[in-house]
Amino acid sequence: MIDRRSLLARGALLTGALFAPRLAYAAAPTQKRLVFLIQRGAADGLATLAPTGDPAYERLRGELADIGAGTKLDGLFTLHGSLGQLAGRYQAGEALFVHATASPYRDRSHFDGQNVLETGGRLPYDRDDGWMNRLIGLLPSGDAKALALSPAIPTALRGAATASSYAPTNLPDASPEFLQRVARLYADDAQLHDLWSEAVQTRAMAGELASDGGRGAAAAGKLAASLMTGPEGARLVMMESGGWDTHAGQRGRLANQLTGLDAMLAALRDGLGSAWADTLVIVATEFGRTAAVNGTGGTDHGTGGMAMLLGGRVKGGRILTDWPGLSQSALYEGRDLRPTTSLDTVLAGAIAGHFGLDPVLTARRLFPGGAGKALEGLIRA
Amino acid sequence: MRESSVALNRFGLGGRKGEAVPQEPRRWLLDQFGKFDPRPAAITSLPASPALIVQFREARAAQREMRDENPAADAAKPGTEARPDIAPELRPYRGLRDVYAQAAAARTNLALTTPTPFVERLVHFWANHFAVSIDKIVTLGIAGAFEFEAIRPNVLGKFTDLLLAVERHPAMLLYLDQAQSVGPDSVLGKIAARRGNQRGLNENLAREILELHTLGVRSGYDQGDVTELARALTGWTVGGLADQPMLRGPGPGYWFAGIIHQPGDRKVLGKRYDQDGERQGEAILRDLAVHPATARHIATKLARHFAADDPPPSLVARLEAAFLKSGGDLPTVYRALIEAPEPWAASPAKFRTPWDWTLASLRAVGTQTLPVLANANTFNQLGQPIWRPGSPAGWDDMAPSWAGPDALYRRVEVAERIASRTAAIDARKLAEDLFPGALSEPTRKALAGAESPTQALALLLASPEMMRR
Incomplete structure (x- = not known):
């Protein structure tokens, strides 16, 4: 039950004195739901949504240029062949892809990159709380029930507001809370920091989407949907997936990963039923991968990557990009896809549009390390 | 106080809960020579x-x-x-x-x-x-x-x-196959040859003596020296084990079996050894033990263990000189080590091995005994089972062998387990005793900000200070 008076008080507190009308609107409870799916390990955007029309593509990618029987979305881009159901969402106008995008982070450490993606800060570890947790503070309490589908509460959901976590699998011996503190303890120690980030990555691989030919992933999507439905269901859900760090043998591995992702997103949509119309799904990764294939049939840590927005009200069926091209001179530091779109402006714009929040306030609150702007027009009213 | 931390951690096995911090670190180390119990x-x-x-x-x-x-x-x-x-x-x-x-x-x-x-x-x-x-x-x-x-x-x-x-x-003798090495011209070697049995020289131990135990690899000996040492060592075997009655010896234990010793003079590193029987091998080993290459090899390994993976040449030279001057008197070498400046460098240069880290962690929380099964499990899990280095070269004494991502993760898991089994300790106070004058500000803050005493202790055991010595 929502206590109307406390709700108003809370809304008033948040809006400050005379803030934008959209915030007043947000103070009224809605049925809006948000799912943030983080792809840990740097998913290869250039294979997921391949710029097959770029003249440099075939040469750079070599054996990786083959992305299966993909879906040609326009003259430039082809969606990976393992994403058949997602292609259907795109064609139905419910999926929007953002390419050549990145967080403010510009180095190539998974751990640091994920930290920036999740905290919304400018530098790794410059804040302790995550953007999703701060979002809770912008929503009326009935809309703000947050849940992480993982043993740990991931950084994006950590902070002052309450969030819970749920993992159906066996928990590891060490408690997530402790492991996060260890990560912070090692933040200033270059050697231990690197070792730790690598270890966490590797452990994450154990739960990758690729297992069981996507059946496990579909189950995860179904589970998430079940935890989000009904009046007591979670409204903000964070999901994690590992296994994206494809340094070797990428073609088969990534195909399996994407099969899992495709199955998970489809199961989530099916499970949500009519609530899909009120749901925004964000899929993002810490950074992209190198433009060229490496010597072991894989790709290495890069910069510009891709992100996805899905949902019943997403203005989809389009690709949002200021495509920089893959020519040698266009590449970032001569090796990576150059990021031309700030991921934070996209996320802020989508979230503000979805929840009816003030875009600039949303951008500043959730992504203080970002451009301070929000791209509007991503969500249908 | 900074040197107390070095004495406790780099020279010692880590501070023990409840034990006083050594006020005179060098004296504390030297005094241990007189107190050591070789047969507890x-x-x-x-x-x-x-x-x-x-x-x-x-x-x-x-x-x-x-x-x-x-x-x-x-x-x-x-x-x-x-x-x-x-x-x-x-x-x-x-x-x-x-x-x-x-x-x-x-x-x-x-x-x-x-x-x-x-x-x-x-x-x-x-x-x-x-x-x-x-x-x-x-x-x-x-x-x-x-x-x-x-x-x-x-x-x-x-x-x-x-x-x-x-x-x-x-x-x-058993591990490196010396026990079964037979001189081809020994009494038994000749009998075996007449019967068509293949019994002969095994140079495994001889090679490792030169390469690992004394001179060190690529220090100037050659294959001829290995073979000659192997011949000289024939007869150094183990009684009480063989099937043949002739090789049973007087009883179980080390036994010099003259009947398998290769007769004749031997020449190792250009020096002739004309002794009979057991004394021949012993004479060679005595020379090897005080050889300049051995002094350098031992000095390098000690310097690596106590100063840095890449041992400072100045320290190696100092230890080498102490070794040579004293004829390989180990306490003299240890004293030189304690008196040298390099091992007292402020920043901990050595990444603790699993053995070191576990001992330091258990000592930190005051554990007196680790049950037999827990002992085996712990070191297996952390990747350094006791007496199982897998090779006569022993465990590597360099960080890259131990500072691995999964290895670190496992330590952190074990740290939490140890802490959860330990009665409440004020980790903030304990940390100051374990690393007197050497505790970093981030660690101090992490301990102070922990959500419970148990978590603070686990963080201390997982801290950067604890991972190195």
Whole structure:
């Protein structure tokens, strides 16, 4: 039950004195739901949504240029062949892809990159709380029930507001809370920091989407949907997936990963039923991968990557990009896809549009390390 | 206070909860030479090598009998109180495995409670320098006795005596196949040759003596020296084990068997050795023990262990000089180490091995004894099972071998487990005692900000300070 008076008080507190009308609107409870799916390990955007029309593509990618029987979305881009159901969402106008995008982070450490993606800060570890947790503070309490589908509460959901976590699998011996503190303890120690980030990555691989030919992933999507439905269901859900760090043998591995992702997103949509119309799904990764294939049939840590927005009200069926091209001179530091779109402006714009929040306030609150702007027009009213 | 932390952690095995911080670090280290107990009760109560040789012989006989009775192995035999973790053909060695596990736990427990942690560290150092590894079944039961009988009593003596004790110990003779090396022109060698038996020289131990134990790899010896040393060492064997009555010897233990010794003079590193029998090999080992290349090799390894993976040349030179000048008197070398500036460098240059980290963590929380099973599990899980380095070269003493992502993750898991089993300790206070004057601000803050005393303790055990020495 929502206590109307406390709700108003809370809304008033948040809006400050005379803030934008959209915030007043947000103070009224809605049925809006948000799912943030983080792809840990740097998913290869250039294979997921391949710029097959770029003249440099075939040469750079070599054996990786083959992305299966993909879906040609326009003259430039082809969606990976393992994403058949997602292609259907795109064609139905419910999926929007953002390419050549990145967080403010510009180095190539998974751990640091994920930290920036999740905290919304400018530098790794410059804040302790995550953007999703701060979002809770912008929503009326009935809309703000947050849940992480993982043993740990991931950084994006950590902070002052309450969030819970749920993992159906066996928990590891060490408690997530402790492991996060260890990560912070090692933040200033270059050697231990690197070792730790690598270890966490590797452990994450154990739960990758690729297992069981996507059946496990579909189950995860179904589970998430079940935890989000009904009046007591979670409204903000964070999901994690590992296994994206494809340094070797990428073609088969990534195909399996994407099969899992495709199955998970489809199961989530099916499970949500009519609530899909009120749901925004964000899929993002810490950074992209190198433009060229490496010597072991894989790709290495890069910069510009891709992100996805899905949902019943997403203005989809389009690709949002200021495509920089893959020519040698266009590449970032001569090796990576150059990021031309700030991921934070996209996320802020989508979230503000979805929840009816003030875009600039949303951008500043959730992504203080970002451009301070929000791209509007991503969500249908 | 900074040097107290170095003495406790780099020279010692880590501070112990409730023990006073040494106020005079160098004096504290030197005083340990007089206090060290080479034969504490915890190890004198364990079976000694003669009994273990007998036990091995019996186990081997039982295994052969089993094989003869049922070549298909008796895995299918019901009700043989099968333990799932032991292969059927190894079942006769169960008793020796238990001996190993108990000796390994005794080693840990000594290190947890010792009043002389610096000398205890030296025991571990030398046991690793002269490594035997239990992945060879013949070494399984006797590896502990090797350390207790050959290493411990000699770590504060001359390197020569340490070397001779090691090369004569049955564990080493069996591990590196010296026990079965036969001089081709020895009495038994000739008999065997007439009968068409292939019995001959095995140069395994001779090579490792030159390469690992004394001179060091690529220090100027050649294959001729290896073969000559191998010939000189023929006859250094183990009694009480062989099937042939002629090779049983007077009883279980080291035995010089003249009937397999290769007669004649030997020439090693250009020097002629015309001694008879056992004295020949001994004379060569005595020369090797004080050879300048040996001094340099030992100095380098000690400097690596106590100063940095990449040992400072100045420290190596100092230790080398002390070794040569004293004729390999180990306490003289240790004193030079303590007096040198390099090991007292403020920042901890050595990444702790799993052995080191576990001891330091358990000592930190005041653990007195680690149960036998927990001991085995802990070191297996952390990747450094006791007396199982897998090669005569021993465990590597450099960070890249130990500072791995998964290794670190496992340590952190074990840290939380240790903390959760420990009665409440104020980790903030403990940290200052363990690392007097050397605790970093981030660690101090992390401990202060922990959500519970147990979590603070776990963070302390996982802290950067704890990972290095």
